[in-house]
Amino acid sequence: MPTPRLKLDAFLPYRLSITSNMVSELIAGAYEALFGLRVPEWRLVAVIAEAEAISQQAIGRRTRMDKVTVSRAAIALADRGLIKRTPNPGDARSHLLSLTSAGEQLYAEVMPKALEYEKRIFASFKPAEIERLKIMLARIEEVVEGLEAEAERG
Amino acid sequence: MPTPRLKLDAFLPYRLSITSNMVSELIAGAYEALFGLRVPEWRLVAVIAEAEAISQQAIGRRTRMDKVTVSRAAIALADRGLIKRTPNPGDARSHLLSLTSAGEQLYAEVMPKALEYEKRIFASFKPAEIERLKIMLARIEEVVEGLEAEAERG
DNA sequence: CGGCAATAGTTTCAGTTGTTACTATATACG
């Protein structure tokens, strides 16, 4: 008897990856073209805008981005005058990042575009469906975190 | 009035990307460790197993992977003796890829692991929920394809 | 205090991925 064939298209981790990459590429392309921002940079802008003043380490935890990625994005944004780095009074090794007024201005332009894209992509989804999708994604994350922890313990 | 703050955590494309990357990394790590297969290679194995004999170009279309990525994965798999490349009778530029018996054997080991991971990650999901999730992902893909086409036309 | 492990952030380096250029073949059209 031949090995039964897995239909890759029906394999959920694969489907999730394909869909996510399609969405990411679409949005990343638009941001790059419109604002010269790469994905990590845009994420930093959003997180800093929410937080007012936040360390790079905290950004890494919040966004699951590597500290190297965060560092590079922070340097790029600071070079462009979009964020400023003030010494962290509690810890001389770290800086607190906040938006400059130029950064605020960019953020004010970028954010509506982001929401517009989201709206367009999910235009055919009812609010309750979107809610269900978010909850499902959160549940998946929770399980994966558990499996990661399990793997670490051996 | 200050700019209203986007909660990045509530932004669906972001959530999708985080969740998908967590799942991908988990599975990719396992495959790398267990079988020495990277993600593109594993995808090729799966697609070739389904198709029996298929050109690289067709694999690229089916998996949305770049032809360069497909080419590299195919070379790696051929070097390991997992696939064989036979001339395509209809087109001398391309090969038809198929699994060798070693490839079949590997596939027979890999596939149950894949399904097991899927099962574990979605253990708390009812079949109807999984079905809804798949449908939602398919709908998202459809919309994004439309937006891509729109962007190309200008 | 003083030394030593841990942490924030940067730099360096290696691995992966995609864009561009190239080769060989195929197809369209004069």
Added chain:
DNA sequence: CGTATATAGTAACAACTGAAACTATTGCCG
């Protein structure tokens, strides 16, 4: 037919990302 354009696949190159090494500072514990 034969020239021009498109396509399958590979190779060469550049960009991005993450791991490991490094620097500066912190905090623990003798």
